[in-house]
Amino acid sequence: MSGPNTPIRNDCDECALASRCFPAFISVEKRFRVTQIITTNLTYDKTALLYRQGEKAKHIYIIKFGSFKTYISNPNGTEYINGFYMTGDIINMESVDQGIHLNSASALENSMVCKVSFLRLTILKDEFPTLANMAIKVYSQALALSQDLLKCISKQSATSRLATFLLIINRRQNIQNQDPDKIYLSMSRQDIANYLGLAIETLSRVFTRLNESGCIIKHNRHSDLSIHDRDLLQRYASGVEN
Amino acid sequence: MSGPNTPIRNDCDECALASRCFPAFISVEKRFRVTQIITTNLTYDKTALLYRQGEKAKHIYIIKFGSFKTYISNPNGTEYINGFYMTGDIINMESVDQGIHLNSASALENSMVCKVSFLRLTILKDEFPTLANMAIKVYSQALALSQDLLKCISKQSATSRLATFLLIINRRQNIQNQDPDKIYLSMSRQDIANYLGLAIETLSRVFTRLNESGCIIKHNRHSDLSIHDRDLLQRYASGVEN
DNA sequence: CGAATGATTGACATGGGTCAAGAACCGTGG
DNA sequence: CCACGGTTCTTGACCCATGTCAATCATTCG
Structure with a gap:
């Protein structure tokens, strides 16, 4: 305000x-x-x-x-x-x-x-x-x-949309980041969902799935992530993996 | 080639x-x-x-x-x-x-x-x-x-994606077109579907629905359309109408 | 005219939307 | 520091829109 x-x-x-x-x-x-x-x-x-x-x-x-x-x-x-x-x-x-x-x-x-x-x-x-x-x-x-x-958005599956989004954000943040796998999401889940054309609940579920599959790690705050298995994340992004 | x-x-x-x-x-x-x-x-x-x-x-x-x-x-x-x-x-x-x-x-x-x-x-x-x-x-x-x-792509429903797409194509073609409601789609259904992140069958169904609802008219060749009820098409695009 | 390609339609399965409840988080005030 | 209320995020149950598979129709081109 x-x-x-x-x-x-x-x-x-x-x-x-x-x-x-x-x-x-x-x-x-x-x-x-x-x-x-x-x-x-x-x-x-x-x-x-x-x-x-x-x-x-x-x-x-x-x-x-x-x-x-x-x-x-x-x-x-x-x-x-x-x-x-x-x-x-x-x-x-x-x-x-x-x-x-x-x-x-x-x-x-x-x-x-x-x-x-x-x-x-x-x-x-x-x-x-x-x-x-x-x-x-x-x-x-x-x-x-x-x-x-x-590219994020024209993908069909919710998983590959989010995976692509995370990879792009990560690449952009790497210019100033020290840890190349760290991701900081300053926007709300609602904003991401809106941007990716998904329901907020779907987005949340995909986040948990990516976390459970071990390809990303969620830290204490929901805005802090890191990429744990970049290769897997990339396969999700390209739609090879589900 | x-x-x-x-x-x-x-x-x-x-x-x-x-x-x-x-x-x-x-x-x-x-x-x-x-x-x-x-x-x-x-x-x-x-x-x-x-x-x-x-x-x-x-x-x-x-x-x-x-x-x-x-x-x-x-x-x-x-x-x-x-x-x-x-x-x-x-x-x-x-x-x-x-x-x-x-x-x-x-x-x-x-x-x-x-x-x-x-x-x-x-x-x-x-x-x-x-x-x-x-x-x-x-x-x-x-x-x-x-x-x-x-905007086309970040929309959730297939209908509003296609409606938005058609409106944008129409606006761009209007620069050289004589008939302001004419749309010429030089790309294949497959290309549009791919671009909008939809299955080709879904796209085809939406085309027929838009046609049946009277908001667009399909002419002899599937590449030739015209907008018949622009207002309705706009409502579809914004997601008010389904 | 016939083969090849592209578009449409139908039947079915499923991913993801919707609604509702619960959990985690945040800021505020005591 | 904790208690509280509001907000945001997550999870579950259900169902519809859209993806998938298959058949048919239309269009193009030799």
Whole structure:
């Protein structure tokens, strides 16, 4: 419910993400220009809204830590989750064209983001032409990811949907994780079920089945998992195993 | 099976798509530069392969007419369709980052494409900086579309999946269609079923149900439909109606 | 015209949705 | 720290939608 707090500091240089964010494409001497243009370190509490579907879209958001979901609300009250975003991801790239938020975004946990207006980004791009290459690179990545995620959902069985989902989440978290088998699910079961097109009860049952079969381990909190038998999980994902 | 034939002509000026393709962002006097860099009017016969998953990716492809599907082949032989592309669409934008084809693409009908190498596009971009804006616009659109398509699949019931799919296809075809209610499905039932995560028989049954309920009309060939009761189709899509 | 491929329909089995109850977890206040 | 209520997750029982298998019909192409 709470909005963003005031920025704490304006320094991209000591950001852990700098190497795969805007500064990476700009020489160290000129980086001060970036911090002039990017609003850094906005905090959002769990459940806080980043933006609302239908509003004018003016910024992209880079997640420094934490996670967000994006969702579409239908007139009849139903919601469709269409994306989960985590550390290092950029939110709202799909709205740059139309300038209107095509979905709403809310924080899944206490999170921190940096935001850049489309307009200022264009200014920066004219100053630093290499930035255009970066934009294309990042967009291409985002498209690849989005097609990858499609794989979860176009599968027929609930088991292979969840298995695929877990593998993709794991791969994305591995960029910052130390333990390569650890999975942290910041979203609720309801959100996952919605995203995968399953009933929450089915999802829960599949979780227990994956646990009993020994391919994943559930820890104390239901948001903490680890992959125990990656090979088996992969076979579930591809639908060979049931 | 057959490959591309030789280019017929090299002229973007008289192309119906020019207004929403590269030339649109370049002054008329300089357009000759575009035709020097783009390979225009390659023809692909039905079932012909545009590129193969795993190969080095060097080009994007603009569909002049016709349609293509992209699909991922799993080691165990199964295929997953992850996209349908039609007139005006650009194929392979997701591979620009990694430089490797993440899927295979094949023609669903006799089609014509223009292709541009990533490299030459970068050259052109340096010459015409506005092109970078176009790239971002096009990528943003592609992302928006891909999220839109996700809606089809994350729905629970087969009926709302197909209804959503038909509405999206219709909207995309309306850009060039005269009759706004006409739908032409160049892909097989098998392809649609695969894409929507349904069995082909279920899909077929849903088609008949949509037909019997009067919301779509099937014409002589199974690829030709029209929307008869758009409102009802929309209710099916949103899951209000069953 | 006939074979091959693709689409539809029918009969049956089952995975997963629905409803309901119970368990685990979380935040709040004492 | 524990007690309490609300929320979220899990489990069970039941049944329907959809997958599977098989037969038929339609369409395409030689």
